[in-house]
Amino acid sequence: MSDTLLISSRKGLFTVSRKAGQWEITGTDFLGDNVSITLTDRRDGRHYAALDHGHFGVKLHRSTATGWEEIAAPTYPPKPDGYEEYDMWSRPLNWSTARIWALEAGGSDEPGVIWCGTLPGGLFRSTDHGQSWEMIRALWDHPKRKQWMGGGADLPGIHSICVDPRNSRRVWVAVSTGGIWFTEDAGASWAQRGEGMRAEHVPPELTRDPIAQDVHCLAQCPAAPYRMWVQHHNGIFVSSDEGKTFSEINGVEPSTFGFPVVVHPREPDTAWFVPEIKDEKRIPLDGKLIVTRTRDSGKSFDVLTKGLPQSHAYDVVYRHALALDEAGDRLAFGSTTGGLWVSEDQGDSWACVTHTLPPIYSVRFA
Amino acid sequence: MARIVFTANIQRHVACPEAEAAGRTVREVLENVFAEIPQARGYVLDDQAALRRHMAIFVDGQIIRDRARLTDAVSETSRIYVIQALSGG
Numbered sequence: 464m465s466d467t468l469l470i471s472s473r474k475g476l477f478t479v480s481r482k483a484g485q486w487e488i489t490g491t492d493f494l495g496d497n498v499s500i501t502l503t504d505r506r507d508g509r510h511y512a513a514l515d516h517g518h519f520g521v522k523l524h525r526s527t528a529t530g531w532e533e534i535a536a537p538t539y540p541p542k543p544d545g546y547e548e549y550d551m552w553s554r555p556l557n558w559s560t561a562r563i564w565a566l567e568a569g570g571s572d573e574p575g576v577i578w579c580g581t582l583p584g585g586l587f588r589s590t591d592h593g594q595s596w597e598m599i600r601a602l603w604d605h606p607k608r609k610q611w612m613g614g615g616a617d618l619p620g621i622h623s624i625c626v627d628p629r630n631s632r633r634v635w636v637a638v639s640t641g642g643i644w645f646t647e648d649a650g651a652s653w654a655q656r657g658e659g660m661r662a663e664h665v666p667p668e669l670t671r672d673p674i675a676q677d678v679h680c681l682a683q684c685p686a687a688p689y690r691m692w693v694q695h696h697n698g699i700f701v702s703s704d705e706g707k708t709f710s711e712i713n714g715v716e717p718s719t720f721g722f723p724v725v726v727h728p729r730e731p732d733t734a735w736f737v738p739e740i741k742d743e744k745r746i747p748l749d750g751k752l753i754v755t756r757t758r759d760s761g762k763s764f765d766v767l768t769k770g771l772p773q774s775h776a777y778d779v780v781y782r783h784a785l786a787l788d789e790a791g792d793r794l795a796f797g798s799t800t801g802g803l804w805v806s807e808d809q810g811d812s813w814a815c816v817t818h819t820l821p822p823i824y825s826v827r828f829a
Numbered sequence: 830m831a832r833i834v835f836t837a838n839i840q841r842h843v844a845c846p847e848a849e850a851a852g853r854t855v856r857e858v859l860e861n862v863f864a865e866i867p868q869a870r871g872y873v874l875d876d877q878a879a880l881r882r883h884m885a886i887f888v889d890g891q892i893i894r895d896r897a898r899l900t901d902a903v904s905e906t907s908r909i910y911v912i913q914a915l916s917g918g
Contacts, residue, residue, distance in 0.1 A: 516842070518884055519872040519884075520871060520881055522842075536871065539876040540876075541877060541878075557882075558876060559875040
Protein backbone atom coordinates (compact mmCIF):
# COMPACT_ATOMS: atom_id res chain seq x y z
CA MET A 464 0.00 0.00 0.00
CA SER A 465 1.47 3.32 -0.98
CA ASP A 466 1.75 6.23 1.45
CA THR A 467 3.06 8.71 -1.10
CA LEU A 468 1.55 10.60 -4.01
CA LEU A 469 3.30 12.62 -6.71
CA ILE A 470 1.17 15.48 -8.00
CA SER A 471 2.17 17.05 -11.33
CA SER A 472 0.82 20.53 -11.82
CA ARG A 473 1.02 23.63 -13.93
CA LYS A 474 3.33 25.16 -11.36
CA GLY A 475 5.40 22.38 -9.91
CA LEU A 476 5.62 18.87 -8.52
CA PHE A 477 4.13 18.24 -5.09
CA THR A 478 4.78 15.24 -2.89
CA VAL A 479 1.88 14.27 -0.65
CA SER A 480 2.45 11.79 2.16
CA ARG A 481 0.32 9.92 4.67
CA LYS A 482 1.33 10.74 8.23
CA ALA A 483 -0.60 9.57 11.28
CA GLY A 484 -3.56 8.76 9.08
CA GLN A 485 -3.63 12.18 7.39
CA TRP A 486 -2.42 13.15 3.94
CA GLU A 487 -0.38 16.33 3.68
CA ILE A 488 1.99 18.07 1.30
CA THR A 489 5.50 17.13 2.32
CA GLY A 490 7.58 18.26 -0.61
CA THR A 491 7.77 20.69 -3.50
CA ASP A 492 10.02 20.39 -6.52
CA PHE A 493 10.32 22.41 -9.75
CA LEU A 494 8.15 25.11 -8.18
CA GLY A 495 6.87 27.43 -10.87
CA ASP A 496 7.56 24.98 -13.68
CA ASN A 497 5.02 23.07 -15.74
CA VAL A 498 5.20 19.36 -14.80
CA SER A 499 3.21 17.24 -17.23
CA ILE A 500 3.57 13.76 -15.71
CA THR A 501 5.69 11.60 -13.42
CA LEU A 502 6.61 7.95 -13.22
CA THR A 503 7.73 5.96 -10.21
CA ASP A 504 9.59 2.87 -11.38
CA ARG A 505 8.71 0.21 -8.83
CA ARG A 506 11.55 -2.01 -10.02
CA ASP A 507 14.21 0.33 -8.64
CA GLY A 508 12.41 3.16 -6.82
CA ARG A 509 13.50 5.89 -9.21
CA HIS A 510 11.15 8.76 -9.95
CA TYR A 511 10.91 10.53 -13.29
CA ALA A 512 9.37 13.96 -13.87
CA ALA A 513 8.56 15.45 -17.27
CA LEU A 514 8.73 19.23 -17.51
CA ASP A 515 7.57 21.62 -20.19
CA HIS A 516 9.45 24.88 -19.95
CA GLY A 517 7.53 26.48 -22.79
CA HIS A 518 10.23 28.66 -24.28
CA PHE A 519 12.98 26.17 -23.54
CA GLY A 520 11.14 23.00 -24.48
CA VAL A 521 10.37 19.67 -22.86
CA LYS A 522 12.83 18.24 -20.35
CA LEU A 523 13.03 15.07 -18.31
CA HIS A 524 14.42 14.72 -14.81
CA ARG A 525 15.23 11.62 -12.76
CA SER A 526 15.51 11.34 -9.01
CA THR A 527 18.86 10.81 -7.33
CA ALA A 528 19.79 10.07 -3.74
CA THR A 529 19.87 13.79 -3.04
CA GLY A 530 17.42 15.38 -5.48
CA TRP A 531 16.91 15.42 -9.23
CA GLU A 532 19.12 15.35 -12.30
CA GLU A 533 18.23 16.31 -15.84
CA ILE A 534 18.48 13.42 -18.25
CA ALA A 535 17.90 13.13 -21.97
CA ALA A 536 14.45 14.00 -23.21
CA PRO A 537 13.06 12.01 -26.13
CA THR A 538 14.15 13.64 -29.38
CA TYR A 539 12.55 13.20 -32.77
CA PRO A 540 14.79 12.12 -35.66
CA PRO A 541 15.76 14.64 -38.34
CA LYS A 542 13.06 15.16 -40.91
CA PRO A 543 14.37 13.80 -44.23
CA ASP A 544 15.58 16.44 -46.70
CA GLY A 545 12.76 17.57 -48.94
CA TYR A 546 10.12 15.75 -46.92
CA GLU A 547 7.20 17.63 -45.43
CA GLU A 548 4.00 16.59 -43.76
CA TYR A 549 1.18 18.68 -42.42
CA ASP A 550 -0.99 18.56 -39.35
CA MET A 551 -4.79 18.74 -39.43
CA TRP A 552 -4.51 22.53 -39.54
CA SER A 553 -2.40 22.32 -42.74
CA ARG A 554 0.63 23.56 -40.88
CA PRO A 555 3.97 21.81 -41.33
CA LEU A 556 4.23 19.22 -38.58
CA ASN A 557 7.32 19.86 -36.53
CA TRP A 558 9.07 16.62 -35.66
CA SER A 559 9.90 17.80 -32.19
CA THR A 560 8.74 16.75 -28.73
CA ALA A 561 5.92 19.09 -27.80
CA ARG A 562 4.87 17.32 -24.59
CA ILE A 563 5.64 14.17 -22.66
CA TRP A 564 2.18 12.72 -22.14
CA ALA A 565 2.86 9.15 -20.98
CA LEU A 566 5.62 7.50 -18.97
CA GLU A 567 5.47 3.82 -18.07
CA ALA A 568 7.95 1.28 -16.84
CA GLY A 569 8.68 -1.80 -18.92
CA GLY A 570 8.16 -5.30 -17.58
CA SER A 571 9.72 -6.79 -14.47
CA ASP A 572 12.05 -8.84 -16.68
CA GLU A 573 13.56 -5.78 -18.38
CA PRO A 574 14.96 -3.41 -15.76
CA GLY A 575 15.77 0.00 -17.14
CA VAL A 576 13.18 -0.12 -19.90
CA ILE A 577 10.92 2.94 -19.90
CA TRP A 578 8.24 3.77 -22.45
CA CYS A 579 7.39 7.38 -23.26
CA GLY A 580 4.48 8.75 -25.27
CA THR A 581 4.63 12.26 -26.64
CA LEU A 582 2.91 14.93 -28.66
CA PRO A 583 2.92 15.07 -31.70
CA GLY A 584 2.58 11.27 -31.62
CA GLY A 585 6.03 9.77 -31.23
CA LEU A 586 6.54 6.74 -29.00
CA PHE A 587 9.97 6.30 -27.43
CA ARG A 588 11.72 3.53 -25.51
CA SER A 589 14.69 3.71 -23.23
CA THR A 590 16.68 0.68 -22.12
CA ASP A 591 18.95 2.58 -19.73
CA HIS A 592 16.64 4.24 -17.19
CA GLY A 593 16.00 7.23 -19.44
CA GLN A 594 19.64 8.03 -20.12
CA SER A 595 18.94 7.73 -23.84
CA TRP A 596 15.83 7.24 -25.98
CA GLU A 597 15.03 5.50 -29.22
CA MET A 598 12.00 6.44 -31.25
CA ILE A 599 9.78 3.50 -32.18
CA ARG A 600 10.01 4.10 -35.91
CA ALA A 601 7.62 1.33 -36.91
CA LEU A 602 4.76 3.22 -35.31
CA TRP A 603 5.89 6.70 -36.38
CA ASP A 604 6.44 5.46 -39.95
CA HIS A 605 3.18 3.53 -40.08
CA PRO A 606 1.25 5.05 -42.99
CA LYS A 607 -1.89 5.36 -40.89
CA ARG A 608 -0.09 7.48 -38.27
CA LYS A 609 -0.69 10.49 -40.48
CA GLN A 610 -4.43 10.03 -39.93
CA TRP A 611 -4.00 10.74 -36.25
CA MET A 612 -5.44 14.08 -35.24
CA GLY A 613 -5.42 16.47 -32.35
CA GLY A 614 -7.78 15.59 -29.54
CA GLY A 615 -6.70 16.55 -26.08
CA ALA A 616 -4.38 19.08 -27.71
CA ASP A 617 -3.89 20.61 -31.14
CA LEU A 618 -1.48 17.82 -32.00
CA PRO A 619 -2.07 14.07 -31.70
CA GLY A 620 -0.48 12.43 -28.70
CA ILE A 621 0.11 9.09 -27.02
CA HIS A 622 -1.32 9.26 -23.51
CA SER A 623 -1.75 5.64 -22.40
CA ILE A 624 0.79 2.81 -22.47
CA CYS A 625 -0.04 -0.68 -21.18
CA VAL A 626 2.75 -3.28 -20.93
CA ASP A 627 1.46 -6.85 -20.76
CA PRO A 628 2.43 -8.20 -17.32
CA ARG A 629 2.73 -11.69 -18.86
CA ASN A 630 4.99 -10.71 -21.75
CA SER A 631 6.84 -7.40 -21.83
CA ARG A 632 7.11 -7.42 -25.62
CA ARG A 633 3.36 -6.95 -25.88
CA VAL A 634 2.39 -3.30 -25.51
CA TRP A 635 -0.77 -1.31 -26.16
CA VAL A 636 -0.80 2.44 -26.64
CA ALA A 637 -3.73 4.80 -27.01
CA VAL A 638 -3.77 7.98 -29.03
CA SER A 639 -5.94 11.06 -28.85
CA THR A 640 -7.07 10.85 -31.54
CA GLY A 641 -5.98 7.69 -33.29
CA GLY A 642 -7.48 4.82 -31.33
CA ILE A 643 -5.52 1.92 -29.83
CA TRP A 644 -2.36 0.38 -31.28
CA PHE A 645 -0.75 -2.92 -30.32
CA THR A 646 2.65 -4.55 -30.73
CA GLU A 647 3.70 -8.04 -29.74
CA ASP A 648 7.32 -7.67 -30.74
CA ALA A 649 8.43 -4.80 -28.48
CA GLY A 650 7.52 -2.20 -31.07
CA ALA A 651 8.92 -3.70 -34.27
CA SER A 652 5.46 -3.93 -35.80
CA TRP A 653 2.07 -2.47 -34.93
CA ALA A 654 -1.57 -3.20 -35.57
CA GLN A 655 -4.67 -1.18 -34.85
CA ARG A 656 -6.95 -2.49 -32.13
CA GLY A 657 -10.30 -1.33 -30.83
CA GLU A 658 -13.15 -2.62 -32.96
CA GLY A 659 -16.52 -1.80 -31.50
CA MET A 660 -15.84 1.72 -30.30
CA ARG A 661 -18.04 4.47 -31.66
CA ALA A 662 -17.16 8.09 -32.31
CA GLU A 663 -19.97 10.65 -32.35
CA HIS A 664 -17.86 13.53 -33.57
CA VAL A 665 -16.96 12.25 -37.05
CA PRO A 666 -18.93 11.70 -40.25
CA PRO A 667 -21.09 8.55 -40.24
CA GLU A 668 -18.78 6.55 -42.48
CA LEU A 669 -16.01 6.94 -39.91
CA THR A 670 -18.04 6.38 -36.76
CA ARG A 671 -16.87 2.81 -36.26
CA ASP A 672 -13.39 3.22 -37.71
CA PRO A 673 -10.92 2.29 -34.95
CA ILE A 674 -8.53 5.06 -35.98
CA ALA A 675 -11.20 7.72 -35.58
CA GLN A 676 -11.68 6.96 -31.89
CA ASP A 677 -10.76 9.59 -29.33
CA VAL A 678 -9.67 7.35 -26.50
CA HIS A 679 -9.21 9.57 -23.48
CA CYS A 680 -7.66 6.89 -21.31
CA LEU A 681 -6.89 3.17 -21.63
CA ALA A 682 -6.45 0.96 -18.55
CA GLN A 683 -5.61 -2.74 -18.31
CA CYS A 684 -6.23 -5.03 -15.34
CA PRO A 685 -2.83 -6.34 -14.21
CA ALA A 686 -4.17 -9.66 -12.91
CA ALA A 687 -6.50 -10.17 -15.86
CA PRO A 688 -4.86 -8.47 -18.85
CA TYR A 689 -7.62 -9.57 -21.20
CA ARG A 690 -9.75 -6.87 -19.55
CA MET A 691 -9.25 -3.33 -20.81
CA TRP A 692 -11.31 -0.27 -19.97
CA VAL A 693 -11.60 2.86 -22.10
CA GLN A 694 -12.86 6.26 -21.12
CA HIS A 695 -13.65 7.67 -24.52
CA HIS A 696 -14.68 11.06 -25.76
CA ASN A 697 -18.30 9.98 -26.00
CA GLY A 698 -18.59 6.95 -23.80
CA ILE A 699 -17.21 4.15 -21.72
CA PHE A 700 -16.10 0.96 -23.44
CA VAL A 701 -14.90 -2.38 -22.06
CA SER A 702 -12.97 -5.20 -23.71
CA SER A 703 -12.61 -8.82 -22.64
CA ASP A 704 -10.21 -9.83 -25.41
CA GLU A 705 -7.15 -7.62 -24.93
CA GLY A 706 -8.63 -4.69 -26.76
CA LYS A 707 -9.53 -6.48 -29.99
CA THR A 708 -13.20 -5.68 -29.50
CA PHE A 709 -15.03 -3.35 -27.17
CA SER A 710 -18.58 -3.12 -25.91
CA GLU A 711 -20.17 0.18 -25.05
CA ILE A 712 -21.50 0.75 -21.55
CA ASN A 713 -24.78 2.59 -21.90
CA GLY A 714 -27.15 4.31 -19.54
CA VAL A 715 -24.59 5.45 -17.00
CA GLU A 716 -25.79 8.34 -14.88
CA PRO A 717 -25.00 11.14 -14.72
CA SER A 718 -22.71 10.92 -17.74
CA THR A 719 -20.31 8.73 -19.68
CA PHE A 720 -18.09 11.68 -20.53
CA GLY A 721 -14.85 12.11 -18.68
CA PHE A 722 -11.13 11.71 -18.99
CA PRO A 723 -9.66 9.13 -16.57
CA VAL A 724 -10.36 5.50 -15.82
CA VAL A 725 -8.60 3.18 -13.39
CA VAL A 726 -9.20 -0.54 -12.98
CA HIS A 727 -8.71 -2.62 -9.86
CA PRO A 728 -5.42 -4.56 -9.94
CA ARG A 729 -7.09 -7.94 -9.28
CA GLU A 730 -10.78 -7.44 -10.01
CA PRO A 731 -11.23 -6.78 -13.71
CA ASP A 732 -14.91 -5.90 -13.34
CA THR A 733 -14.16 -3.04 -10.93
CA ALA A 734 -13.29 0.37 -12.37
CA TRP A 735 -13.61 4.03 -11.43
CA PHE A 736 -14.44 7.13 -13.47
CA VAL A 737 -14.92 10.86 -12.89
CA PRO A 738 -17.88 11.91 -15.05
CA GLU A 739 -18.71 15.39 -16.28
CA ILE A 740 -21.25 17.04 -18.48
CA LYS A 741 -20.10 16.12 -21.92
CA ASP A 742 -18.44 17.59 -24.17
CA GLU A 743 -18.58 21.30 -24.81
CA LYS A 744 -19.11 22.23 -21.18
CA ARG A 745 -16.81 19.87 -19.31
CA ILE A 746 -17.86 20.62 -15.77
CA PRO A 747 -19.44 18.40 -13.12
CA LEU A 748 -23.20 18.08 -13.48
CA ASP A 749 -25.01 20.61 -11.28
CA GLY A 750 -21.71 21.63 -9.72
CA LYS A 751 -21.47 18.30 -7.89
CA LEU A 752 -18.12 16.55 -8.00
CA ILE A 753 -18.61 12.79 -8.10
CA VAL A 754 -16.75 9.58 -8.81
CA THR A 755 -18.49 6.57 -10.30
CA ARG A 756 -17.53 2.96 -9.64
CA THR A 757 -18.66 -0.26 -11.21
CA ARG A 758 -18.06 -3.65 -9.64
CA ASP A 759 -19.89 -5.69 -12.24
CA SER A 760 -18.17 -4.76 -15.48
CA GLY A 761 -20.42 -1.81 -16.16
CA LYS A 762 -23.83 -3.33 -15.54
CA SER A 763 -24.31 -0.91 -12.64
CA PHE A 764 -22.47 2.05 -11.15
CA ASP A 765 -22.17 3.46 -7.66
CA VAL A 766 -22.19 7.25 -7.48
CA LEU A 767 -19.61 8.20 -4.83
CA THR A 768 -20.00 11.60 -3.21
CA LYS A 769 -19.07 11.32 0.48
CA GLY A 770 -16.46 13.97 1.22
CA LEU A 771 -16.63 15.53 -2.25
CA PRO A 772 -18.03 19.05 -2.81
CA GLN A 773 -21.66 18.91 -3.87
CA SER A 774 -22.25 22.58 -4.61
CA HIS A 775 -20.59 24.90 -7.10
CA ALA A 776 -17.70 22.55 -7.80
CA TYR A 777 -16.23 23.07 -11.25
CA ASP A 778 -13.33 20.69 -10.98
CA VAL A 779 -12.26 18.89 -14.12
CA VAL A 780 -10.12 15.79 -13.65
CA TYR A 781 -7.69 15.15 -16.46
CA ARG A 782 -6.88 11.72 -17.85
CA HIS A 783 -3.77 11.12 -15.71
CA ALA A 784 -5.15 12.75 -12.59
CA LEU A 785 -7.02 9.75 -11.09
CA ALA A 786 -4.85 7.10 -9.45
CA LEU A 787 -5.34 3.78 -7.72
CA ASP A 788 -2.63 2.22 -5.62
CA GLU A 789 -1.31 -1.27 -6.24
CA ALA A 790 -3.26 -2.76 -3.37
CA GLY A 791 -6.52 -1.59 -4.88
CA ASP A 792 -8.01 0.31 -1.92
CA ARG A 793 -6.54 3.79 -2.06
CA LEU A 794 -7.58 6.26 -4.72
CA ALA A 795 -6.59 9.85 -5.29
CA PHE A 796 -7.52 12.47 -7.81
CA GLY A 797 -6.61 16.07 -8.55
CA SER A 798 -8.46 18.73 -10.48
CA THR A 799 -7.92 21.65 -12.80
CA THR A 800 -8.90 23.97 -9.98
CA GLY A 801 -6.24 22.62 -7.66
CA GLY A 802 -8.30 20.28 -5.52
CA LEU A 803 -6.83 17.00 -4.32
CA TRP A 804 -8.84 14.21 -2.71
CA VAL A 805 -7.83 10.82 -1.31
CA SER A 806 -9.94 7.77 -0.50
CA GLU A 807 -8.77 4.79 1.52
CA ASP A 808 -11.90 2.70 1.04
CA GLN A 809 -12.19 2.33 -2.73
CA GLY A 810 -14.01 5.61 -3.09
CA ASP A 811 -16.74 5.13 -0.50
CA SER A 812 -15.47 8.24 1.27
CA TRP A 813 -13.02 10.97 0.37
CA ALA A 814 -10.83 13.44 2.27
CA CYS A 815 -9.77 16.73 0.75
CA VAL A 816 -6.02 17.18 1.07
CA THR A 817 -6.02 20.70 -0.38
CA HIS A 818 -7.97 22.82 -2.80
CA THR A 819 -5.32 25.44 -3.44
CA LEU A 820 -2.81 23.69 -5.67
CA PRO A 821 -2.13 24.87 -9.22
CA PRO A 822 -4.05 23.10 -12.01
CA ILE A 823 -3.28 19.39 -11.65
CA TYR A 824 -2.24 17.30 -14.67
CA SER A 825 -1.27 14.02 -13.09
CA VAL A 826 -1.68 12.14 -9.82
CA ARG A 827 0.31 8.97 -9.23
CA PHE A 828 1.06 6.80 -6.23
CA ALA A 829 4.82 6.59 -5.69
CA MET B 830 34.46 37.54 -32.78
CA ALA B 831 30.77 38.14 -32.19
CA ARG B 832 29.50 38.73 -28.70
CA ILE B 833 26.54 36.58 -27.61
CA VAL B 834 24.23 37.17 -24.67
CA PHE B 835 21.62 34.71 -23.42
CA THR B 836 18.38 35.56 -21.64
CA ALA B 837 18.65 35.68 -17.88
CA ASN B 838 15.83 33.16 -17.61
CA ILE B 839 17.86 30.35 -19.13
CA GLN B 840 20.51 30.71 -16.46
CA ARG B 841 18.62 28.80 -13.76
CA HIS B 842 18.49 25.78 -16.06
CA VAL B 843 21.85 26.04 -17.81
CA ALA B 844 24.55 28.58 -17.06
CA CYS B 845 25.14 30.46 -20.31
CA PRO B 846 27.47 33.37 -19.56
CA GLU B 847 27.98 36.18 -22.02
CA ALA B 848 30.66 34.99 -24.42
CA GLU B 849 32.59 35.69 -27.57
CA ALA B 850 32.33 33.12 -30.32
CA ALA B 851 33.49 32.84 -33.90
CA GLY B 852 31.22 32.32 -36.88
CA ARG B 853 29.85 33.96 -40.00
CA THR B 854 26.27 32.94 -39.39
CA VAL B 855 24.04 32.59 -36.34
CA ARG B 856 24.29 28.82 -36.75
CA GLU B 857 28.08 28.84 -36.71
CA VAL B 858 28.24 31.08 -33.65
CA LEU B 859 25.71 28.98 -31.77
CA GLU B 860 27.47 25.74 -32.65
CA ASN B 861 30.68 27.14 -31.20
CA VAL B 862 28.84 28.07 -28.01
CA PHE B 863 27.14 24.67 -27.79
CA ALA B 864 30.50 22.96 -28.20
CA GLU B 865 31.38 24.52 -24.85
CA ILE B 866 27.92 24.16 -23.25
CA PRO B 867 26.24 21.11 -24.84
CA GLN B 868 23.27 21.16 -22.49
CA ALA B 869 22.23 24.59 -23.78
CA ARG B 870 21.46 23.25 -27.26
CA GLY B 871 18.12 21.69 -26.37
CA TYR B 872 17.02 24.81 -24.52
CA VAL B 873 17.52 27.03 -27.58
CA LEU B 874 16.95 24.68 -30.52
CA ASP B 875 14.20 22.12 -31.12
CA ASP B 876 14.61 18.52 -32.28
CA GLN B 877 15.13 19.65 -35.88
CA ALA B 878 17.84 22.13 -34.80
CA ALA B 879 15.55 25.07 -35.58
CA LEU B 880 15.09 27.93 -33.14
CA ARG B 881 12.46 26.98 -30.57
CA ARG B 882 9.07 28.41 -31.32
CA HIS B 883 8.97 30.92 -28.50
CA MET B 884 12.61 31.94 -28.63
CA ALA B 885 13.98 34.87 -30.60
CA ILE B 886 17.47 35.87 -31.71
CA PHE B 887 18.51 39.42 -32.51
CA VAL B 888 21.69 40.25 -34.40
CA ASP B 889 22.71 43.89 -34.08
CA GLY B 890 19.19 44.85 -33.19
CA GLN B 891 17.47 42.95 -35.99
CA ILE B 892 15.42 39.83 -35.37
CA ILE B 893 16.71 36.94 -37.44
CA ARG B 894 14.67 35.77 -40.42
CA ASP B 895 15.86 32.23 -40.94
CA ARG B 896 14.64 30.48 -37.80
CA ALA B 897 15.04 27.03 -39.37
CA ARG B 898 18.58 27.09 -40.72
CA LEU B 899 19.92 30.13 -38.82
CA THR B 900 21.76 31.47 -41.85
CA ASP B 901 21.49 35.14 -40.88
CA ALA B 902 24.89 36.78 -41.25
CA VAL B 903 27.08 37.72 -38.32
CA SER B 904 30.08 40.03 -38.41
CA GLU B 905 33.19 40.19 -36.27
CA THR B 906 31.65 42.99 -34.25
CA SER B 907 28.08 41.72 -34.04
CA ARG B 908 26.15 41.51 -30.81
CA ILE B 909 23.76 38.56 -30.65
CA TYR B 910 20.96 38.29 -28.12
CA VAL B 911 19.21 34.96 -27.52
CA ILE B 912 16.00 35.88 -25.75
CA GLN B 913 12.49 34.69 -25.05
CA ALA B 914 9.68 35.88 -27.26
CA LEU B 915 6.76 37.14 -25.24
CA SER B 916 4.53 34.87 -27.32
CA GLY B 917 5.47 32.01 -25.03
CA GLY B 918 3.30 33.45 -22.28
